Amino acid sequence: MVSRYQKSEAFLERALKTIPLGSQTFSKSKTQFPLGVSPYFIKKAKGSHVWDLDGNEYIDFISALASITLGYSDPDVDAAVKAQLEDGVIFSLPHPIEAQVAEQITEMVPCAEMVRFGKNGSDATAGAVRLARAATGRDHVLVCGYHGWQDWYIGVTARNRGVPAATRALTHIFNYNDISSLEKYFKEFKDQVAAVIMEPANVTMPLKGFLEEVKSLTHKNGAVLIFDETITGFRYANGGAQEYFGVTPDLATFGKGLANGYPVSAIAGRRDLMKLMEEIFFSFTFGGETLSLAAASCTLNKLKTKPILTDIAKTGAEILKTTEALIKKHQCEEFLSVSGHPAWSFLVFKDAPDVSLWHLKTLFMQEMFSRGILTFGGHNLNHAHSTQDTQKLSQAYDEVFSMLSLAVKSKDVKKMLRCQPLEPLFKVR
Ligand SMILES: Cc1ncc(COP(=O)(O)O)c(C=O)c1O
Structure with a gap:
């Protein structure tokens, strides 16, 4: 039988000759997609659907790693980008759109009094941490969640090759919803902690009072609180997780959905801290690139004037409800659950x-891909996901959960796999 991913697989071989991993992004690489049962390249996308190199169509629940909120190729965003293109992309002096988008962000995000732009989320998190170190004159940083590829963070993950030990020694991971794990580090590194940087939520929602306690403990110890809202920003609510949970940090970082998939990120926060940006070095040639800022301006305007995020949350809540019911129906509770915010929720697999x-996750992906659904086992929703899309998702879950249940009962999962299982390479959430 000819593989449904024949062209993808052949092109992967070609790409691997010139591109390490065959991808610019770890989460899009062959490490995350089991060989033999996965597509490797997408050729085009529209709304909530994408087409792979072999012409297979999928409903995409990855949404370009949660950077799409409105839907792929949103016509308004694309028109704004095309209009800006007429005037130019980058210049020898700043373009007024930088200040215009900064103003829009300050209107929407509670902590935002001033804003600087980067390109990737990692620019913003690295800049925010440097700012906190400059403001406090301290070196240690306490982290919770994923914060990007730069040395200061990646050094404390399993992918830390190439990061100097001296840098690794300055960052410490505390546990979500466990205030004592944070307290421990404040005691151990008394008067040495510059910042607490955390995803305000990801797989798990905060226990009552947790974020408030983090904020007060951080301030009591003279450190800066940074919310990494690279994903939660412009997804949980127009003002991000800080608005959704009602806890305002000193600084926050944004990326992903800020411009519906165009490459721009931002650091926003308290004026006195942000003014210090003038003293540190946070500067790059493409920081003020105007096409992405035009996309951001249009995206923010749409979020502000239309109930986009409430619509997404409604769709997401429906998905959570149906998925939970299907997990129960197929008696998968022992190894499968669902959690997170409706706009960014997760299927959580257990042994x-x-x-x-x-093995279970690989079988799940194999079967979902073959049914035309692109997923890692989660729901990064965008506004183009339709009722028909979510119905197709539930139909697929109904069939695939039944297979997972059978695999566990019969202990025969290996026979059901047409590929090698994924390996636990790098888990940050
Ligand atoms: C919470 C969070 N912070 C930071 C980053 C890094 O962003 P980027 O990959 O755009 O550098 C990511 C990316 O997934 C993220 O999810």
Whole structure:
């Protein structure tokens, strides 16, 4: 039988000759997509659907790693970009659109009094941490969640090759919803902690009072609180997770959905801290690139004037409800659950007796891809996801959860896989 991913697989071989991993982004690489049962390249996207190199169509629940909120190729955003293109992309002096988008962000985000732009989320998190170090004159940083590829953070993950030990020694991971794990570091590094940087939520929602306690403990210890809102920003609510949970940090970082997939990120926060940006070095040639800022301006305007995020949350809540019911129906509770915010929710796989979660997750992906659904096992929703899309998702879950249940009961998962299982390479959430 000819593989449905024949062209993808052949092109992967070609790409691997000139591109390490065959991808610019780890989460889009062959490490995350089991060989033999996955597509490797997307050729085009529209709304909530994408087409791979072999011409297979999918409903995409990855949404370009949560950077799409309105839908792929949103006509308004694309028109704004085309209009800006007429005037130019980048110049020898700043373009007024920089200040215009900064103003829009300050109107929407509670902590935002001033704003600077970067390109990727990692620019923003690295800049915010440097700012906090400059403001406090301290070096240590406490982290919770994923914060990008730069040395200061990646050094404390499993992918830390190439990061100097001296840098690694300055960053410490605390546990979400566990205030004592944060307290411990404040005691151990008394008067040495510059910042607490955290995703305000990801897989798990905060326990009552947790974020408030983090804020007060951080301030009591003279450190800066940074919310990494690279994903939650312009997704949980127009003002991000800080608005959604009602806890305002000193600084926050944004990326992903800020411009519906165009490459721009931002640091926003308290004026006195942000003014210090003038003293540190946070500067790059493409920081003020105008096409992405035109996309951001249009995206923010749409979020502000239309109930986009409430619509997405409604769709997401429906998906959570149906998915939970299907998990129950197929008696998958032992190894499968669902959690997170409706706009960014997760299927959480656990080891079952004699069947590893990696086997189960691989089987899940194999079967979802073959049914025309692109997913890692989560729901990065965008506004183009339709009722028909979510119905197709539930139909697929109904079939695939039944297979997972059978795989666990029969302990026969290996026979059901047409590929090698994924390996636990790099888990940050
Ligand atoms: C919470 C969070 N922070 C930072 C980053 C890094 O962003 P980027 O990959 O755009 O550098 C990501 C990317 O996934 C993220 O999810």
